[in-house]
Amino acid sequence: MARVNEPFEGVIMYRRDYRERDLLVKILTDRRGPLMFFIRGAKRKGFKLASDILPFTYGSYVGILADEGLSYIVSAQETHHLTGIGADLNRNAYATYLLELVDQAFEEGRALGGWYKQVMAALNLINTGRDPQVVVNVLEVQLLNRFGIAPVWDRCVVCGRSDLPLDYSEKMGGMLCLHHFAEDPYRFHLTPKTVAYLRLFATLNLAKVDQVHVDEATKRQLGRTLDKIYDDQLGLRLKSKRFINEMDSWTNRLLTARKNPGTDDEKKPAGS
Ligand SMILES: [Zn+2]
CATH class of the missing domain: 1.20.1440.120 (Recombination protein O, C-terminal domain)
Structure with a gap:
């Protein structure tokens, strides 16, 4: 298949280390679903696309999209960060x-x-x-x-x-x-x-x-x-x-402990 630059919309799903300086970044794209991108030199200082491939970033990109194997980003046109997600654990x-x-x-x-x-x-x-x-x-x-x-x-x-x-x-x-x-x-x-x-x-x-x-x-x-x-x-x-289920159970324990200070341990059913 011809390798042509294609514009696409995408949102960063996750990133994975790959070799010393490179990253694999999974992006959900509008045109081809979830694709794995190979980003050469992504961990170098001053990498030009650094902020475009941060977790919870979305926007318009141009790249070479492969249906199988790795895809490549050529440039980022306009990207935004979902900062309200990045800053809140829940x-x-x-x-x-x-x-x-x-x-x-x-x-x-x-x-x-x-x-x-x-x-x-x-x-x-x-x-x-x-x-x-x-x-x-x-x-x-x-x-x-x-x-x-x-x-x-x-x-x-x-x-x-x-x-x-x-x-x-x-x-x-x-x-x-x-x-x-x-x-x-x-x-x-x-x-x-x-x-x-x-x-x-x-x-x-x-x-x-x-x-x-x-x-x-x-x-x-x-x-x-x-x-x-x-x-x-x-x-x-x-x-x-x-992780979410564990987080909920910590939260509940914390709330119980706050409501009944000092009684948390006694209240636990036997064997838990
Ligand atoms: Zn019926």
């Missing part, structure tokens, strides 16, 4: 997980279509301080289709009704209505609010979202529901997701 953790998930969901060399805008909208919402868990939950729901699991969120998988209370069933691959709860004794027992959010998330265009407010109890159930689906139905266990 946002950083969720954005890192989101990009790892996207990396798993898309093949190298294929155009992303509308997904690129959706991922950028998610990163911008996280960057500006919207609840990162909820933003990521939206993409988790939508990316299930990319992973070959396409749960039916908006109606009962047995009878098609959408006007009755619904609950999620892994076994049936989607929602069951009140009349068909008996089809799966292991249905999730979700609250109506959680069901409503899952239905909403399945088709939500994040570019049109401004505010994000989900109450804590519903957020917990949404998080647990999606973790379970990703674990059970997909078997996907990403390092960045494990």
Whole structure:
């Protein structure tokens, strides 16, 4: 294939050391999905593209894009930093997980279509301080289709009704209505609010979202529901997701300790 310079939009997903002075940088590109770029001399002092390839940077680049093997950046036209993500541990953790998930969901060399805008909208919402868990939950729901699991969120998988209370069933691959709860004794027992959010998330265009407010109890159930689906139905266990779960458990321990000074240890159940 001819090696021609192509303009593209991209966001830096992660970087990896390569030889003494060089870097491998994974970039999510609009035109060819996630691609690995070889950046020669990237660790040299005064490298001209240094700020264009920092983590959580996005913008317009020109490069040689290879569907297989390594791609190259020729120049950066205009790039921006998502500084609100870089500076905050919690946002950083969720954005890192989101990009790892996207990396798993898309093949190298294929155009992303509308997904690129959706991922950028998610990163911008996280960057500006919207609840990162909820933003990521939206993409988790939508990316299930990319992973070959396409749960039916908006109606009962047995009878098609959408006007009755619904609950999620892994076994049936989607929602069951009140009349068909008996089809799966292991249905999730979700609250109506959680069901409503899952239905909403399945088709939500994040570019049109401004505010994000989900109450804590519903957020917990949404998080647990999606973790379970990703674990059970997909078997996907990403390092960045494990980090988030550990971070949540430190935070909870810290909050408990603050609320009940001195009683934290006694309150732990035996064997934990
Ligand atoms: Zn039904």
